[in-house]
Amino acid sequence: MNPSERLTLAAAAPTASDISNGSVTADPPAAWDRVKRLLRAEYGEDVFSSWFARLELDVVIDDTVHLSVPTRFLRSWIQAHYLDKILGMLAAELPGTAHIALNVRTAGVRPIAGRDHAPGARAAEPMVAATAKPAPFLRAIEVTSREDDLAGSPLDRRMSFDAYFVGRSNALAHAAAQQVARAGASEPLPYNPLFLHAAVGLGKSHLIQAIAHLSESVGKRALYLTAERFMYGFVAALKAQTAIAFKEKLRAIDLLVIDDLQFLAGKSIQQEFCHTLNALIDGGKQVVVAADRPPADLDTLDERVRSRLSGGLVVEIGALDEELRIKILKSRIEAARAHHANFDVPDNVVAYVAHQVSTNGRDLDGAVNRLLAHSALSGSGMSLETAEAAIRDLVRNREPRRVKIEDIQRIVAKHYNVSRADILSLRRTATVVKPRQIAMYLAKSLTPRSLPEIGRRFGGRDHTTVLHAVRKIEGLVGRDTGLAEEVDLLRRLLSE
Numbered sequence: 001m002n003p004s005e006r007l008t009l010a011a012a013a014p015t016a017s018d019i020s021n022g023s024v025t026a027d028p029p030a031a032w033d034r035v036k037r038l039l040r041a042e043y044g045e046d047v048f049s050s051w052f053a054r055l056e057l058d059v060v061i062d063d064t065v066h067l068s069v070p071t072r073f074l075r076s077w078i079q080a081h082y083l084d085k086i087l088g089m090l091a092a093e094l095p096g097t098a099h100i101a102l103n104v105r106t107a108g109v110r111p112i113a114g115r116d117h118a119p120g121a122r123a124a125e126p127m128v129a130a131t132a133k134p135a136p137f138l139r140a141i142e143v144t145s146r147e148d149d150l151a152g153s154p155l156d157r158r159m160s161f162d163a164y165f166v167g168r169s170n171a172l173a174h175a176a177a178q179q180v181a182r183a184g185a186s187e188p189l190p191y192n193p194l195f196l197h198a199a200v201g202l203g204k205s206h207l208i209q210a211i212a213h214l215s216e217s218v219g220k221r222a223l224y225l226t227a228e229r230f231m232y233g234f235v236a237a238l239k240a241q242t243a244i245a246f247k248e249k250l251r252a253i254d255l256l257v258i259d260d261l262q263f264l265a266g267k268s269i270q271q272e273f274c275h276t277l278n279a280l281i282d283g284g285k286q287v288v289v290a291a292d293r294p295p296a297d298l299d300t301l302d303e304r305v306r307s308r309l310s311g312g313l314v315v316e317i318g319a320l321d322e323e324l325r326i327k328i329l330k331s332r333i334e335a336a337r338a339h340h341a342n343f344d345v346p347d348n349v350v351a352y353v354a355h356q357v358s359t360n361g362r363d364l365d366g367a368v369n370r371l372l373a374h375s376a377l378s379g380s381g382m383s384l385e386t387a388e389a390a391i392r393d394l395v396r397n398r399e400p401r402r403v404k405i406e407d408i409q410r411i412v413a414k415h416y417n418v419s420r421a422d423i424l425s426l427r428r429t430a431t432v433v434k435p436r437q438i439a440m441y442l443a444k445s446l447t448p449r450s451l452p453e454i455g456r457r458f459g460g461r462d463h464t465t466v467l468h469a470v471r472k473i474e475g476l477v478g479r480d481t482g483l484a485e486e487v488d489l490l491r492r493l494l495s496e
């Protein structure tokens, strides 16, 4: 599906007769069960278990159904291939559904599925919203009017410099961000473009939104867009024949901030992005970009865009050290106390949580949510024991899983619709050889087993057969993006 098709996601409302003859229901969980059954029937068990088995209903707010998946990869895939289909089904099963918000969830606290009609209701209280960050595309599919096509993505006022803590891992990024934000509109630009990259939840979006806030407060015209908002904005403007206005708007600003650039897809959109980038930089306008990897690793991006992005300052934000994690936790606890005066977390508990939850800022938010929920339930003070119980699942979920060769064989076999016995057998038909070689390749890359041992576990094969399979798949993955995506999915299935 190309992005322009995705703009037609406004759902057709069910007719009165659909409702009166009982073919639709106002009960979100029941409607969602029906949609899942329909998806299984339409796409078959294999596709269903690959893409939809872990797609869950979170909550329905007004006309938007909030769904979630555990990984960004699944979200991108579903978004690109199945979203309009799911929206059509949901609209038929759940009257009044007009939009889907597809979130990436972290383990643990989730809103309870149901319909919430409260005027202006949000998906969750702010802390929860931070753990289940709305997918960028949500803002994109909300594009409905010509005026909206030209608007930026909403800024989160909590993501300011004041609320951003600085440590060793982000000092350089923070200093560069401050300089870029504070530079006067007519001053020479310190770094252009400024490219920030980091793994999930380490504060990229926070920092670049802080740049946009501060720039606006010193009188500059800043536009903050997720890469997907850029894509949809441009495509929507094209459809509405306002593309010139869209480009002019982009070029009339002092600062363009683009988030999650790794999601920029499509040749013509990349070309447009490249023109915009060149026009802005050459015209002395500041560009700030954030992504989950450095420009050189953005494989799907056009070489010219990558080299232009590498031409300014590229800074990585590293893992949050323990001191930084303590500061973030304390600030979140303090913020929660504004609404829950009895929520008191002693320093030794904060230190314990900071030590245990070492992954990222989003998990720290998740940990505070859990502490809050436990303290509300127990009604007593927050002891180390309570804290340990509260964050147990968060910590356990983060421990790297040891992958077993049997699991690899089972999951690969299921994915390719063959049996595990086929994989271990001597059969040499193509339908069995490919999954067998992929399974061997994954066994080599995901387990510490030696080639001879892998050979033994694959029906007593020689180590040279394993080596041949590993080399072959390695080579193919480098050339064939379809296969690379399949292997990536299998890896993720195995590491979850």
Ligand SMILES: Nc1ncnc2c1ncn2[C@@H]1O[C@H](COP(=O)(O)OP(=O)(O)OP(=O)(O)O)[C@@H](O)[C@H]1O
Pocket (backbone or CB within 6 Å): 130, 133, 159, 163, 164, 165, 166, 170, 198, 199, 200, 201, 202, 203, 204, 205, 206, 207, 292, 324, 328, 360, 361, 362, 365
């Ligand atoms: N240095 C920091 N100071 C304060 N809060 C932080 C810091 N780093 C991360 N956070 C918080 O951690 C959470 C996740 O951060 P953010 O959304 O900016 O991550 P991200 O790098 O953009 O992740 P993603 O790649 O998933 O979009 C937010 O609540 C953010 O405020």
